[in-house]
Amino acid sequence: MVYSAMPDRNRIEQAKRDGHLTVPLTISVRPGRDEEVEQALVRLGATVESRDPRIGYLRAEMPVDKVEQAFLITGVSRVDVDEPLGNRLPEP
Numbered sequence: 001m002v003y004s005a006m007p008d009r010n011r012i013e014q015a016k017r018d019g020h021l022t023v024p025l026t027i028s029v030r031p032g033r034d035e036e037v038e039q040a041l042v043r044l045g046a047t048v049e050s051r052d053p054r055i056g057y058l059r060a061e062m063p064v065d066k067v068e069q070a071f072l073i074t075g076v077s078r079v080d081v082d083e084p085l086g087n088r089l090p091e092p
Contacts, residue, residue: 015064023061024059024081025081027059029053031056034058038051044066056077
C-alpha cells in the first residue's frame with residue numbers, strides 16, 4: 001500500500017491485530033539523502049535490510065507503531081507499506 005501524506009491506517013491496524021510487531025517498508029529517498037534517512041530509520045527502531053542510492057530507495061523492517069513517523073523523515077519522498085510475511089506453511 002502506498003501513501004504519500006498519511007499511512008494506510010487500516011493496513012497498520014491489521015498488522016497489529018495479526019500480532020506483527022514490524023512491517024516491511026520500501027522507502028523512496030531524495031537524491032543524496034539515503035544515509036541521513038537510514039540513520040533516522042534506525043533511531044526509530046527500524047532494521048534497514050537493503051539500500052540502493054543509485055535509484056534512491058531503502059528497504060526496512062519498521063516497528064508497526066513507528067510507521068507514520070517514517071514518512072516525516074526529511075529526505076523521504078514516498079513510503080510503501082508492504083504486506084507482512086506470515087510464517088505459516090501454506091495449507092493444501
